[in-house]
Amino acid sequence: MSGLVASRRLDSWWQRLALVTWMLVVGQLAASAADITTTFVSTNVGLRIPRQAGVGANAATESTVLVSGIQTGITRVTVSLFINHRWPADLRITLIPPGGEVVDGVVLLGANLVYSTQVPITESPSTNYPAGDFYSQSNRSSFNTGIGISNQPAGRVSFSDGQAIIDQDLPAHVNNVKDNVHLLPGTYAPFQPLAAFNNMPPSQSNGTWRLYIEDIFNSADDGTLIYWSMTITEPGPHIWTGGGADDNWSTALNWVGGNVPTVGEASSLLIFPLAAAGPSINNIGEIRIVTMNVTGGYDFSATGAGSITLIANSTLSVNSTAAVDLNMPIALVGQPTVSVTGAGGLNLQGNISNDGAAAGMILSASGPLTISGTNSYTGVTTISSGVIDIASNDALGGVGGAGTTIANGASLRVAAGLILANETVSVQGTGVGGIGSLVFAGNATLGGMSLVADVPGTISVLGGGAVAVNTVTAAVTPAFHSLSITNTGTIAINGALPTTTALNLSGGATTFGVVAQPNITTLALSNGADLNIAGASATVSGTISTGASSNASTISGTTLNLAGTNKNITVAAGAAGAGGEANITNSDLAISAVLTNGSFIKRGSGVLRLSGINTGVAATVAGGTLAGAGTLASINVTSGNLSPSGAFNVAGAVNLAQGTALVLPVGASANPAIAAGGVVNLTGTSPSTGAVLQAYAGAGNTIITGSAVTGIFNGMPNNAGIIYNPTSVQLLSSGRTMAFTPPGPFVVDETVGTLVVTVTASAGGTAPVLRAFGGIIEGRDVSLVGLAPAGTYVFTIPINDNFVDTGDVTGTLAIVPQDGSLVANSATLTITDNDASDTKACGFGTGLTVFLLLGFGLFFHLRLRRP
Numbered sequence: 001m002s003g004l005v006a007s008r009r010l011d012s013w014w015q016r017l018a019l020v021t022w023m024l025v026v027g028q029l030a031a032s033a034a035d036i037t038t039t040f041v042s043t044n045v046g047l048r049i050p051r052q053a054g055v056g057a058n059a060a061t062e063s064t065v066l067v068s069g070i071q072t073g074i075t076r077v078t079v080s081l082f083i084n085h086r087w088p089a090d091l092r093i094t095l096i097p098p099g100g101e102v103v104d105g106v107v108l109l110g111a112n113l114v115y116s117t118q119v120p121i122t123e124s125p126s127t128n129y130p131a132g133d134f135y136s137q138s139n140r141s142s143f144n145t146g147i148g149i150s151n152q153p154a155g156r157v158s159f160s161d162g163q164a165i166i167d168q169d170l171p172a173h174v175n176n177v178k179d180n181v182h183l184l185p186g187t188y189a190p191f192q193p194l195a196a197f198n199n200m201p202p203s204q205s206n207g208t209w210r211l212y213i214e215d216i217f218n219s220a221d222d223g224t225l226i227y228w229s230m231t232i233t234e235p236g237p238h239i240w241t242g243g244g245a246d247d248n249w250s251t252a253l254n255w256v257g258g259n260v261p262t263v264g265e266a267s268s269l270l271i272f273p274l275a276a277a278g279p280s281i282n283n284i285g286e287i288r289i290v291t292m293n294v295t296g297g298y299d300f301s302a303t304g305a306g307s308i309t310l311i312a313n314s315t316l317s318v319n320s321t322a323a324v325d326l327n328m329p330i331a332l333v334g335q336p337t338v339s340v341t342g343a344g345g346l347n348l349q350g351n352i353s354n355d356g357a358a359a360g361m362i363l364s365a366s367g368p369l370t371i372s373g374t375n376s377y378t379g380v381t382t383i384s385s386g387v388i389d390i391a392s393n394d395a396l397g398g399v400g401g402a403g404t405t406i407a408n409g410a411s412l413r414v415a416a417g418l419i420l421a422n423e424t425v426s427v428q429g430t431g432v433g434g435i436g437s438l439v440f441a442g443n444a445t446l447g448g449m450s451l452v453a454d455v456p457g458t459i460s461v462l463g464g465g466a467v468a469v470n471t472v473t474a475a476v477t478p479a480f481h482s483l484s485i486t487n488t489g490t491i492a493i494n495g496a497l498p499t500t501t502a503l504n505l506s507g508g509a510t511t512f513g514v515v516a517q518p519n520i521t522t523l524a525l526s527n528g529a530d531l532n533i534a535g536a537s538a539t540v541s542g543t544i545s546t547g548a549s550s551n552a553s554t555i556s557g558t559t560l561n562l563a564g565t566n567k568n569i570t571v572a573a574g575a576a577g578a579g580g581e582a583n584i585t586n587s588d589l590a591i592s593a594v595l596t597n598g599s600f601i602k603r604g605s606g607v608l609r610l611s612g613i614n615t616g617v618a619a620t621v622a623g624g625t626l627a628g629a630g631t632l633a634s635i636n637v638t639s640g641n642l643s644p645s646g647a648f649n650v651a652g653a654v655n656l657a658q659g660t661a662l663v664l665p666v667g668a669s670a671n672p673a674i675a676a677g678g679v680v681n682l683t684g685t686s687p688s689t690g691a692v693l694q695a696y697a698g699a700g701n702t703i704i705t706g707s708a709v710t711g712i713f714n715g716m717p718n719n720a721g722i723i724y725n726p727t728s729v730q731l732l733s734s735g736r737t738m739a740f741t742p743p744g745p746f747v748v749d750e751t752v753g754t755l756v757v758t759v760t761a762s763a764g765g766t767a768p769v770l771r772a773f774g775g776i777i778e779g780r781d782v783s784l785v786g787l788a789p790a791g792t793y794v795f796t797i798p799i800n801d802n803f804v805d806t807g808d809v810t811g812t813l814a815i816v817p818q819d820g821s822l823v824a825n826s827a828t829l830t831i832t833d834n835d836a837s838d839t840k841a842c843g844f845g846t847g848l849t850v851f852l853l854l855g856f857g858l859f860f861h862l863r864l865r866r867p
Contacts, residue, residue, distance in 0.1 A: 035075060036236050040065050041229040042211070049085060049223040051215050061213040063225055067232065070206050072290045073199040073267025076233035079108060085223025092214045095230070097197065098207025105212065107191045161193045199266035201290050203313035205232065237269040242276040248283045261287050267311055272298055274320070282306035282328055290314045297322025297344055302329065309355050310336035320344040332359035332377050340365040340386070352377050360402065363388050371395040378402060383410040387432050391415045396423055406437040413439040485510055487529065505529035512538055525553035525589065533557030533593050545570040546606060552588035560591065562598030562617065571606030571624055602626050602640070615651070625663070634678070644673040653678035654706065656691035664703065672728070673703045680704050682711030704729040738768055738815045741792070744827025746813060748799055751834045755797040759815060770795050772829050773811040799831060808832045
């Protein structure tokens with residue numbers, strides 16, 4: 001036998017009552033001289049090991065030890081135990097790594113189990129047990145280390161992979177079923193190999209380890225865990241000195257103590273300090289790295305089979321004020337981390353691939369990090385912080401990869417001219433310094449690219465670039481997602497958006513492609529952003545708004561679905577122009593797309609311009625201006641202006657509330673400006689109420705038609721005439737030339753009683769009318785009826801001395817034709833106060849004013865005179 005001696009059988013009463021003290025040391029083969037060994041002693045001891053609570057319910061004791069400071073992969077684990085127990089053969093002891101469960105551990109003692117099958121040994125002896133039979137052939141044979149063995153190195157029993165097993169004399173079966181076996185100090189194989197922990201990286205080995213002790217037999221035995229510790233051996237670091245005759249990694253003088261990394265190492269720690277910066281060539285082969293620290297400006301390259309493999313949870317860390325170039329093949333296991341903190345930055349120029357299964361990277365950079373290799377890895381690329389630049393088409397991995405995630409507070413910047421095919425990018429933030437999560441420095445072709453929008457996500461297109469994106473999808477459903485596009489170029493989204501996306505567009509042109517039918521919660525446009533809907537439709541279930549800007553925004557294309565009633569469209573005033581006035585025209589939102597399925601409320605001080613056939617959509621103006629042309633179901637102006645540039649065809653009613661205005665631009669030629677199928681309500685009932693008509697049309701037009709017109713306009717500039725018919729309002733002007741002779745100004749004393757004025761006119765048109773002070777004073781040449789020839793018209797205008805109470809009064813005397821043709825002249829009229837106590841002052845001046853008259857078919861004329 002190896003390590004086993006036969007002894008006399010203990011009396012049964014002693015076997016039942018005596019405590020057997022024993023110590024066990026479990027370990028692996030000795031480490032090399034460069035290795036680092038650290039022992040961690042548990043303070044969680046003195047724990048009772050209870051007997052089994054009942055059949056099928058094993059009693060268990062769990063103790064812990066905290067492991068920290070491990071820098072590389074594990075090469076050896078040694079576990080030391082000191083336990084008092086009557087029947088240690090009843091125990092199953094398992095070592096469990098951090099974060100693991102019992103099934104993830106290594107069984108140190110197997111409690112009368114066959115090694116290979118892990119089932120209880122039967123009562124009947126057998127000759128076919130494998131060589132690893134831990135407790136010989138017997139069932140519940142007593143495994144005693146002997147009485148009085150102390151917790152000293154000389155009294156320990158060691159277990160290590162590859163060592164002799166207990167009862168190696170099988171199948172001779174020297175020990176019979178009734179033997180008591182004493183285990184003498186020595187080295188033995190554990191029940192399961194501890195090599196299971198080999199190459200465990202620091203991210204997994206640092207943490208809380210557990211010792212799990214089970215009494216698996218239902219007997220009266222119990223015991224106590226007195227002591228346990230574990231010793232971890234890891235490779236020592238390879239520290240570059242560059243002191244050799246060349247720059248090769250295989251040169252011993254290039255490393256501290258000649259500790260050259262080898263291909264066989266499972267997890268190397270490489271350190272490249274500032275003092276030794278310069279060229280460094282891997283001519284050895286594949287070096288598997290758990291940690292690589294670079295603090296100087298190195299230029300890494302490889303010859304032959306030279307490469308590095310970043311194993312699972314490993315770290316490539318660069319903290320250098322000078323640039324670091326890494327131009328050698330890199331293989332990935334799992335998702336290692338590349339971290340750049342120095343201002344010099346890192347250029348990853350080597351080709352990056354999987355080491356077997358799909359693998360990715362975690363990228364973190366407070367300094368420059370550029371990836372420019374022809375990469376084929378297929379795992380997830382996670383950009384956790386900083387700005388990451390890519391300068392090659394395959395920088396983010398190969399075809400069929402798992403995509404790229406840009407975390408909040410990180411940015412991915414794409415160099416101009418790249419072609420990124422079939423890449424899925426998840427944008428989860430606004431980027432570093434607000435530049436955007438995904439930034440395109442110029443033109444980019446993203447064939448088949450998809451975006452995953454989380455809360456919030458920002459895409460930036462800079463330098464006038466043009467970018468095309470396949471689809472934008474939601475990473476989590478249901479969830480609220482926000483996608484912001486900051487754009488000085490163009491971006492095309494050719495697939496669908498998540499149904500809960502808030503879309504924020506700043507500048508540039510964004511197009512939803514033919515297959516894209518986005519469902520947007522809110523739409524915000526700023527800095528002249530243009531949205532083009534090339535597909536069947538785009539749906540906005542919430543509000544549409546624009547920010548203050550000197551550039552207009554547009555929504556063009558096919559159909560914009562409002563998906564509900566009273567959706568707010570808010571257009572902010574533009575940037576301040578000359579004189580401090582808001583440049584409203586340049587803060588426009590122009591929607592040429594067809595609006596469907598709802599109604600909207602125009603808010604804000606800016607201008608909303610429509611031009612689509614928006615059948616069935618009701619518009620409310622609660623601020624600013626609704627301009628343009630096209631079709632609407634109804635228009636209700638409660639505040640602000642209605643300014644048709646063409647014809648608004650309205651199926652239902654049009655309401656212009658008191659204090660609102662109908663504004664017609666210079667040169668308007670639409671006839672009519674508002675064509676309503678319902679009633680046009682001007683609200684006001686007298687000249688002091690109702691909407692205001694601000695008309696500057698250059699020709700006579702019928703501006704309103706409807707089933708009926710109710711109310712009147714409060715007025716228009718210079719109070720020119722307005723003609724109302726039951727179903728229309730008309731502007732009138734004359735093509736005749738008319739002028740005062742003499743041209744004025746005119747001054748008359750209030751006591752004179754009349755003012756005689758002569759007007760010289762060209763041929764054509766009807767006789768003119770003179771109006772002063774907004775029509776309160778009026779004169780007419782009653783001798784002329786119908787069309788008037790060229791000639792002179794003499795008007796006698798009555799002046800009532802009660803009109804001037806205190807001081808002189810100055811107003812405009814206007815020539816108003818009655819046939820809708822252009823009027824040429826006006827003049828100043830001053831009525832002086834005859835009271836000697838009043839101040840006498842006359843204002844003189846001439847002016848040329850264009851007057852537009854409104855009219856319906858039936859001439860309506862209002863005269864107001866002071867008594």
